[in-house]
Amino acid sequence: MTTTTSVEPARERSSTRQRPQGSRGGSGRLRRTLVAWAFCSPFVLLFATFGFWPVLSSLSMSVTDITSKDVETPFSVNFVGLENYVTLFADPTFVRAALNTLYFVAVGIPLTMVISLAIAVALNSGIQRAKGFFRVAYFAPVVTSIVAIAVVWRYLYKPDGMINSALTLVGISGPDWLNDPNWSMPALILMAVWRHFGIPMVIFLAGLQSIPPELHEAAVVDGASRWRAFRSVTLPLLRPATLVVAVLLSISYLQFFEEPFVMTSGGPLDSTTSISYYAYEQFGFGNYGMASAASYVLVTAIALLSLLQFRIFRAKA
Amino acid sequence: MMFTSHLSKALIGGLTATLVLAGCGRSDTQRGVGAKGAPVGTSQAKGHISVWAMGTEGERLPELAARFEKANPDAKVQVTAIPWQDYAKKVETAIASKDTPDATLVGSADLTNFASTGGLEQVPTGLVDTSSFYRGAARSTTFDGGTYAVPWYVETRALFYRKDLARAAGVSAPKTWQEYGPFLKALQKEGAKWGLSLPTGVAQSWQSVLPFMWQAGANLMNEDGTEFTFTTPEAREGMKRYQSFFTSKTASRNGPVSLGEIEPQFVDGSTAALISGPWETALLKEAGGADFVKDKVGVVALPKGPKSNAGYIGGGHWSVFKEAKNRDGAWKFVRWLSRPDVQQDWYELSGDLPAVQTAWSEGKLKSDPTLAVFRSQLETALPTPNVTTWKQITAVLDAEIEKVAKGVSSPEAALERVQAKASSIGTGRPR
């Protein structure tokens, strides 16, 4: 939408971008590099210390047997190679955590995308009255602190809580959500969708608004049903927005942590424990090596999934 | 300057990998033994004494500390209140960064862990008389032959039940395991949905389940404390007893998840009994009123199993850090806190039960019938095994307890898994 249009003039000149300075030769380049690094220096300093360094050291921790008791003497730990990783995959709790994370991602991401796209389409379908109000209200869960709202959700999920009361109205007797190993994960997915759909909704809405309505209408005039027009005209044009949403959601959903942390402590019967939660627990036990190894399994998963999504959406675009 | 030296230290600290790969390894020297300092004199305490205390204890302690300051005019006690939740991480961080207060309150189950970091000083010889404390409390202050803390208060659990329902059913409180089940069933017949509330896998469930094993006569470690023994017939019998409350539908398979959840159910009569500590009376008063507690709540010692009616003893100890700036003052404060008269004052202020046995010889501590129940329970109560890995083992226990409670595992299989995992976690000591 607006930003994309204003991008164009800038892109035209990218071929000439380097010329004036490049012609000044070596000393100019050195000066430029110095100036640039000066601009970057506060960021680089902080980023190297608090961002990059911890990444390197957690990678190295993941191949040692470091524990909380070695914090003062981090040199006298043993190199254990991939032993932590082997132990991880031999631990049924970790395997369960990995499967749960997969479950959460596989159900949560499509669900969030469908719901946020549906609301975005509804808001974009020509209604005008209260549109701004709807948009703001639907976005409200995004800004909410999960610690604060968790207590409310625990109440909503009680056997005689609000959700089951609402279900009774339509003749369904709801489960004991958080105590039933089969329903605890759906309960957390629902809560995660509630917390997360606002951002994709806004991104989809922006994407929809950048599509000229004439395109859609032309298709309808040509005799396509509205659903077909949506599928064959709107959806393909939404591909860039979809890619962004998919990548954003996979990064945050693969880190699945806060919901089990505040709602279920990973239970009942490990049904809501996740890789992040497992890593956090190992940290709590002081097993820093294991915690780091678990988190690198997660890094790998995020990297792979992001790559996959870029492949899928880029290839078709 | 401080900052840069810290920074370089931190950066060096993170270099683990490079050096480890270059062949550095764990040295075999045993770490984690705190030094034993010089004896502490009897003169008045002096100077600034900074201490950490958690929860309600942290809120109430300044009042008690003011009395210490009155007796030691040159001393100033600064109390920092921190919450119980996650306090262990804070203590560990303080030790790791060598930036500690002088002394801290320590939960009895965590002491071994802190002592093993080497950040605590051993209790100086002759500071207190160890035999004056409840045995279970004193036992949980030791680690690898050293004593690292002074017991302050103790807590243990007893059986709270609805007296009115028992009266209506014509049954009296159970004294043995044989009477336990029928008693609870009788209360259920009087309208309670559940006879007893038991935790079913939430954190700390083990505190309620291990006593069943102890009552059956189980020891959870071998004689010299080098190996876990969770698969003995006695441990199995205890776990089966725990399971029996669920199979007989006496207790809900979905026990309370959060604190404060059970009191309303006990008040409205849907749960007829629960196992809790001395603090429960105050919570029930809040939920049901003083008359409810007076007329309808009975408190008795835990029913006796084949061996004993041992419960779990928890509580708070005081430890002094190796990096303490006012080590003498801190120990004098700790010594003062364990004086019988101060222990009585503290009971008045906080309701915490004194760890010193002679403190129970006067006033309400002596005469109150409910307190007498807890007192008798304290005589036999047992602490957790003294291993630094206990916290991790409790997580395994809680997970397996949940499987038994929810009926997805037999007690035997659950204990087999506890044993296997506990053995691989180890005791934290070099083997």
Added chain:
Amino acid sequence: MTAPTATTGPAFRDRRPPRRVPTARVVLYCALVLGLLATLAPFAWMFLGSVKPTGEIVAHPSSWIPRSPTLANFEQLLSKQNFGLYFLNSTLVAVACVLGNLLFCSMAGYAFAKIEFAGKRLLFGLVLTMLIIPGVTTFVPLFVLVSNMGLGNSYLGLVLPFLVTPFGVFIMRQFIQDIPDALVEAARLDGAGESRIFLRVILPLTQPALATLAILTFLAQWNNFLWPLVVAQTEDHYTLPVALALFSVGANGTNYGLLLAGAVTVVTPIILLFLALQRHFIQGIANTGIK
């Protein structure tokens, strides 16, 4: 970068006349309202619950409307707990992080976008990589680092790790890249130094991006929980979410009234801020997404 608001886009002027499909319109509104009710129900329950006495909150069966409304929970929150201080801490930490991100990330973003220099590709590659590193990966070493630096339990320890974010640099670089090079080069030819160009040319043009970054950073820090939980060791450094999590759960009981009042206290300021700046919030997120 002139960003017209979403509601006035061309899509709306060309919309189909509403009268032609009244039933569809009614169904649409009904669905939107139903969805809205479901979305806002947890908030309603929180606000209504915060003015109930604890006994009424935990009662069976629970009801939405308070039978005996009271402000006792809030009074207790303000009198017994030091919530003013936690509020101040939260604000301080969030504002410091916002300022740090605005300044440092826009500086770095400018260099990445408009200056060719040695090491740029490598550095920006690292920034991109860090975007996908989950928090739990760096949590442990960061914790070790900060405590070894002696910054445990200090404002610096709370703020420093979040003073710059790879996300901030990424977003600033994207925006600054869209500013025509001609503007920058004209200024260079006029003899302006890079810092002058940055301050006089770039910054004024990146205000929407700065607003987006400010809001997202504030939001993230205001709601940040895990890091302050382990770093803030004593009460005087607690932020609101930490205090809420720790104090509502006593050693032996949960005070639900206090918990809900605390939740209201944490959520309300951010909701108000959001309402005041909602256009920027939503526009900002739309902008990050459309790249």
